[in-house]
Amino acid sequence: MNSAIGPYKGGRRFHPSVNLDILKFLAFEQTFKNSLTSLPMGSGKGGADFDPKDKSDAEIMRFCQAFITELYRHIGPNLDIPAGDIGVGAREVGYMFGMYKKLTNEFTGTFTGKGFAFGGSRIRPEATGYGCVYFVEEMMKTRHSGLEGKKTLISGSGNVAQFAARKVLDLGGKVLTLSDSSGTLFFPQGMTEEDLLHITELKNKPGARLSEATQYLNAEYLESQRPWHIPCDIALPCATQNELDEDNARTLIKNNCQVVAEGANMPCTLAAIDIFRDAHILFAPGKAANAGGVSVSGLEMSQNSLRLNWTSGEVDERLHSIMQRIHHSCIEYGTVDGTTGYVRGANIAGFVKVADAMLAQGVV
Numbered sequence: 629m630n631s632a633i634g635p636y637k638g639g640r641r642f643h644p645s646v647n648l649d650i651l652k653f654l655a656f657e658q659t660f661k662n663s664l665t666s667l668p669m670g671s672g673k674g675g676a677d678f679d680p681k682d683k684s685d686a687e688i689m690r691f692c693q694a695f696i697t698e699l700y701r702h703i704g705p706n707l708d709i710p711a712g713d714i715g716v717g718a719r720e721v722g723y724m725f726g727m728y729k730k731l732t733n734e735f736t737g738t739f740t741g742k743g744f745a746f747g748g749s750r751i752r753p754e755a756t757g758y759g760c761v762y763f764v765e766e767m768m769k770t771r772h773s774g775l776e777g778k779k780t781l782i783s784g785s786g787n788v789a790q791f792a793a794r795k796v797l798d799l800g801g802k803v804l805t806l807s808d809s810s811g812t813l814f815f816p817q818g819m820t821e822e823d824l825l826h827i828t829e830l831k832n833k834p835g836a837r838l839s840e841a842t843q844y845l846n847a848e849y850l851e852s853q854r855p856w857h858i859p860c861d862i863a864l865p866c867a868t869q870n871e872l873d874e875d876n877a878r879t880l881i882k883n884n885c886q887v888v889a890e891g892a893n894m895p896c897t898l899a900a901i902d903i904f905r906d907a908h909i910l911f912a913p914g915k916a917a918n919a920g921g922v923s924v925s926g927l928e929m930s931q932n933s934l935r936l937n938w939t940s941g942e943v944d945e946r947l948h949s950i951m952q953r954i955h956h957s958c959i960e961y962g963t964v965d966g967t968t969g970y971v972r973g974a975n976i977a978g979f980v981k982v983a984d985a986m987l988a989q990g991v992v
């Protein structure tokens with residue numbers, strides 16, 4: 629499938645001849661913790677030092693409108709495409725899209741992550757979390773295993789974490805934790821469907837804390853702690869950058885964790901990644917494991933261009949096969965002497981695809 633977008637971050641512009649279903653070529657990570665960030669497709673992350681946590685809906689709307697009043701000149705359906713990220717979901721994208729439409733008098737696919745009523749794609753909210761777990765499923769297959777009964781630690785409780793948890797439960801795994809910037813909720817017996825519903829309802833209220841959930845959930849709240857000391861089979865850091873360091877990596881290995889996949893962008897420090905590599909843990913970097921989000925954003929643009937809406941089933945099927953193909957590329961490029969390094973595979977596959985397209989187009 630040819631997409632109308634460049635699939636890498638850290639480049640500059642729209643690149644029509646590069647396929648969507650490749651690995652994200654992640655050159656850098658968002659730099660503003662606790663800020664509004666958004667990622668233009670085929671480009672870099674942008675952000676603002678505006679903390680939405682203590683702001684009213686009207687203040688957030690006015691901020692988004694002011695932001696777009698300046699940014700609108702530099703974005704467009706064939707230029708750079710902003711999307712959601714930390715602190716930016718359908719609400720913020722809706723406000724930015726509305727202002728963009730007012731200023732340009734155009735209804736185009738300039739933003740992704742839009743509401744379903746005005747051009748958003750089914751499964752875009754789910755895509756990053758689901759995609760990450762589809763990737764993990766493929767990793768487990770290389771060890772002749774699956775997610776059934778596997779104890780899984782998930783950090784974060786936002787968009788990526790919630791849908792990663794949903795998919796792990798669907799595939800029969802046990803979700804032991806979710807977390808936020810104040811602490812971790814630990815479900816010793818594994819979270820139930822009902823627990824997840826309660827948490828989703830709670831965390832989707834602006835400013836809510838996971839600590840508020842302990843009264844009605846069968847969980848322990850671990851104040852100011854991250855999840856990584858809890859014994860598990862699979863670890864999915866899905867919150868923010870640098871949330872899993874070398875000590876956490878050593879603890880995971882000591883506790884026999886087999887698979888680590890980054891749902892967030894760059895959540896594991898470089899030192900932690902080296903430790904996973906030396907211990908032959910299956911470790912998937914975000915540029916591969918969390919590429920489901922940007923991929924379905926690409927599918928959203930395709931639907932906008934076609935003036936079509938695909939069903940949830942159709943988008944999910946495409947997402948699933950994109951994640952399988954990304955996994956396949958990692959194996960193809962990352963296997964040396966029978967051992968697969970997903971970091972190596974993801975880097976080489978992403979680089980080769982972008983380099984080939986650039987070379988084919990000549991030095992201009």
Ligand SMILES: NC(=O)C1=CN([C@@H]2O[C@H](COP(=O)(O)OP(=O)(O)OC[C@H]3O[C@@H](n4cnc5c(N)ncnc54)[C@H](OP(=O)(O)O)[C@@H]3O)[C@@H](O)[C@H]2O)C=CC1
Pocket residue numbers: 658661662712713714715716756784785786787788789807808809810836866867868869871891892893894918919921922
């Ligand atoms: N949304 C998407 O489609 C994609 C997201 N990503 C990446 O995934 C990660 C999560 O994004 P997303 O779920 O969309 O964001 P959300 O804003 O929906 O959720 C972020 C979560 O991370 C927690 N968090 C934030 N800062 C910290 C911290 N310092 N320590 C511990 N937890 C923290 C938040 O807790 P609290 O409520 O306390 O703030 C919240 O639970 C980011 O790295 C993002 O770049 C990658 C690909 C696509």
Ligand SMILES: O=C(O)CCC(=O)C(=O)O
Pocket residue numbers: 652667668669710711712713740741893918919921922923925
């Ligand atoms: O939907 C998108 O284009 C961006 C997703 C995202 O935040 C990311 O890939 O880091």
